[in-house]
Amino acid sequence: MKNLLYIIISFLICFVAIYLDSPSYTSSNNSNDFSIENTMAHIDVMAQENHFMGTEENRKVRDYILSEFQKLNIQAEIFDGYTSSNWRNRFLKMAKTENIIATIKGNGNGKAVLIAGHYDSVLSAPGAADDVHAVACILESARLLKNMQHKNDIIFLITDGEEMGLLGAKAFTEMEDLSNIGLVLNYEARGNSGSSISFEWSEGNAWLVQQVKKAGINPIANSMSYEIYNRLPNDTDFTYFKKAGLSGINHAFIDGFSYYHNPVDNPETINKKSVKHTGENMYHLVKHFANIDITNTVSHNASFFNFLTGIISYPSxxxxxxxxxxxxxxxxxxxxxxxxxxxxxxxxxxxxxxxxxxxxxxxxxxxxxxxxxxxxxxxxxxxxxxxxxxxxxxxxxxxxxxxxxxxxxxxxxxxxxxxxxxxxxxxxxxxxxxxxxxxxxxxxxxxxxxxxxxxxxxxxxxxxxxxxxxxxxxxxxxxxxxxxxxxxxxxxxxxxxxxxxxxxxxxxxxxxxxxxxxxxxxxxxxxxxxxxxxxxxxxxxxxxxxxxTSKPTEEKPLPSSVFYHYNLNDQTAHWATNQNDINIGNRDLLKGAKIKTLKLPRTESIIAVENKLSPSVSCKYIISDSTQNSVLSVQYDQEAYLTNVYFENTQNLKWAKINGKTAFENRTDDIGFYITLFGMTQDSLNLEISKIDSTQSQTVTINNEFMVLPQKDIIPKTARRVDGYTSLVKEVRM
Ligand SMILES: [Zn+2]
Structure with a gap:
């Protein structure tokens, strides 16, 4: 009998430990407190559709955020930024990002608190959790903070292009003056439930840990996740903030990872408790940091962990x-x-x-x-x-x-x-x-x-x-x-x-x-x-x-990939998939598919099958030459959300410009060069090259992607499409 009691008490302690680690928050319904209803209403609007950077849906979300700040009488602006990142001189990403920056002025002259989250989603998901929830929490916190007096400025930074390589954060840290920022709080999601974990910290975090202990609402934090995360290759916008020398804390919930970048990461599936835990913590931390001196936030490193209802911390x-x-x-x-x-x-x-x-x-x-x-x-x-x-x-x-x-x-x-x-x-x-x-x-x-x-x-x-x-x-x-x-x-x-x-x-x-x-x-x-x-x-x-429970259902569908590929040179059409296997969601369209190499957008082989469909989008390719320079202008009748440009070699080129921005100059490598353009070529593409020997012609392959298919998609109810775009490819000689 006593033995049974020992077993029960031991299990009970374990369950209490798990309970204490789950999201918890205050239960107030006062309008002066953080409201989960307001936050969910924002999520409902912003996470209606997938809003990948450079798309019309992305701009709708952008405009919603601006109008909500306007309603609150908080000054908010779009900051266009151009940024590029080059991988080993073989792959180049070029992007135009539209970050939103809103500021509530403080009455002192100390440094500012920066609160960040991203508003773009992946191509495949409406992103209710990743990262619309953070934007919604920012809007709700802003509502509460704007009528209070604080010493420090509060800056809300809502970035674009996070999903395609932290492009908005990169542009922000490259183009803005950061000297007045005391610290940054970044909010992310790697799932759609669980507690908001303060998982990543800047170096010398003891002072920050102390503040979170003081001001957080049931904060969940431990130096173990700090150590493990530092050793993982994962990145968020916070990576760029840290690189730029800013100190701060990164937060995310990590439970419900099945919903990460999944078409069902929508307002119905996101866990409200997790959102409230995030939002209340955000609001209280910002309020706290806006009223203390944050000129010097870096100290020694701390070791810390949750124990029962508090955080134990000491110098490491x-x-x-x-x-x-x-x-x-x-x-x-x-x-x-x-x-x-x-x-x-x-x-x-x-x-x-x-x-x-x-x-x-x-x-x-x-x-x-x-x-x-x-x-x-x-x-x-x-x-x-x-x-x-x-x-x-x-x-x-x-x-x-x-x-x-x-x-x-x-x-x-x-x-x-x-x-x-x-x-x-x-x-x-x-x-x-x-x-x-x-x-x-x-x-x-x-x-x-x-x-x-x-x-x-x-x-x-x-x-x-x-x-x-x-x-x-x-x-x-x-x-x-x-x-x-x-x-x-x-x-x-x-x-x-x-x-x-x-x-x-x-x-x-x-x-x-x-x-x-x-x-x-x-x-x-x-x-x-x-x-x-x-x-x-x-x-x-x-x-x-x-x-x-291992089979996909309507509520828990299988994310499935199919896109339509059309080669304008030989007029061949294919169904292809970005996934490695044929599954219930694409097997009807991919019947008889084999591993093939198609020209762009993928350089490696993929599963594809030929079809007889003609594209529902059309493009005009016009080449004009002057003595040294050659210009390719591509006009399309629908918006292209993404463009790839591929040069087999660049030895004969002095430089190349895309929509007025320099893509490369004096590139001497004789291997191919692959450029992906985000948010830059919605209406048209203008590629200008300058040749060394103008008698030689230059081969360039262009791929534009459009959010349409040449026919109605065929997909069972137990699967969801994660892409479904048309990829138009043309090789031109300039
Ligand atoms: Zn994210």
């Missing part, structure tokens, strides 16, 4: 002392075990059993990670395989760790050897603490504090210091809260970050948690088979439910 230089103290306690534990008639030999055997436990968890989950995409090819369409049902595999991973822990703790003859097992477990965990300090220094807290608590549990339970069993149990539970509260939310978040591609992560962390409960109450594992049954139930239940 203290991590080494916590680590040393932890290791000393580990030594004490081993000595303690040996005094209790445990030999080094049995500790070594226990050690190898625990390593075996980790190997079993990692091996089985690597196997599952590799087999799932083969069994369910539809998962591959989603980022890191996060199909809508993916969370069931978190349960599979956790259950697997529970099953293996049960076998290991029971197979290892625990009678008389529990001491060996517990001290070996603490020893193994301490190896991870050292690794943490070496590779993710400010995340050392993640191992050091739990190990300290476990060492105390071990020593207290092994000594006769506390005689009353109930008091001892109570203290043990209090100490057990430390590892369970610190580890459980990370089991979930690390799963959300890498999903079914890395199922080993949650399994390993779960085995740590299981070992912690063994150290505290070994009878949970050894008295009977309860934990084995719980593990087996979770394992089979999760796999069955995941299987039953």
């Amino acid at each position: 230089s203290m991590d080494i002392f916590f680590l040393i103290f932890t290791l000393l306690l580990v030594v004490v534990c081993v000595v303690f075990a040996m005094r209790a008639e445990t030999s080094i030999k049995s500790i070594s055997i226990a050690f190898s059993y625990i390593i075996l436990l980790l190997v079993l968890c990692i091996g089985s989950m690597i196997f599952l990670s590799s087999v799932l995409p083969k069994l369910y090819p539809q998962y591959n369409v989603f980022y890191s395989g996060q199909f809508y049902n993916h969370k069931w595999y978190l349960l599979t991973s956790v259950s697997t760790a529970i099953i293996f822990t049960w076998f290991i703790t029971n197979y290892f003859n625990f009678k008389n050897k529990a001491n060996a097992f517990k001290s070996a477990a603490i020893f193994v965990l301490s190896i991870f603490a050292i690794a943490m300090y070496m590779f993710l220094p400010t995340a050392t807290y993640f191992m050091s504090f739990p190990i300290m608590a476990l060492a105390f549990i071990y020593i207290l339970n092994g000594s006769a210091f506390i005689k009353n069993k109930n008091i001892l149990d109570g203290i043990t539970f209090l100490l057990l809260i430390v590892p369970l509260i610190i580890w459980t939310p990370i089991i979930q978040n690390i799963f959300l970050a890498f999903s079914i591609k890395m199922l080993a992560n949650p399994a390993v962390l779960t085995s740590f948690t299981c070992l912690a409960t063994f150290i505290a109450f070994e009878s949970i594992w050894t008295k009977n088979k309860s934990m084995l049954y719980i593990g087996l139930f979770g394992f089979f239940f999760s796999l069955i439910v995941a299987h039953l």
